[in-house]
Amino acid sequence: MKLIFTEYSAILIFFAISSLLSSVIFLLSYFLIPQKPDQEKVSAYECGFNPFDDARATFDIRFYLVAILFLIFDLEISFLFPWSLVLGEISIIGFWSMIVFLVILTIGFIYEWYKGALEWE
Structure with a gap:
């Protein structure tokens, strides 16, 4: 236990000071x-113009799906790069x-594709 504390003490001190x-x-x-x-401070701001529409309009769920898929495959690359460096x-x-x-990632991507989640109408 003491070894773990000495190894991570700098990180804990940094976290405490930054917090x-x-x-x-x-x-x-x-x-x-x-x-x-x-009224001016709490109003929505759109490049100096009065807002044209409600600023809290709903987004289509497909935007979130594309964002999550991007994050998943971006994370995949962050795992693949160090793995490729130490492959030998x-x-x-x-x-x-x-x-x-x-x-597993490929099966998930194919499933999303066949379900039509990536189709944009």
């Missing part, structure tokens, strides 16, 4: 600046575990 500093800065800015909201040094278990990971 404390950000909290102090937030609280100082909240209490020192006068809060006087008026890892065992056969490391190789096949990444192949299984890629097969």
Whole structure:
């Protein structure tokens, strides 16, 4: 247990100092600046013009689906790059575990494709 604490103590100290500093800065800015909201400050702002429509319009769910798929495949690349750098040094278990990971992602992508989730009307 002591070994783990000595290894991660710098990270814990950094986290504690950054949390404390950000909290102090937030609280100082909240209490020192006068809060006087008026109609201009709380209105929606669109490049200097009055808003044309409601700023809280709903989005189609397909935008979220595309964003989540982008994040998943972006995360896949972040796993693939270090794996490709150490491919000659890892065992056969490391190789096949990444192949299984890629097969699962491919099956999920094919499922999304056949379900029509990527079709845009």
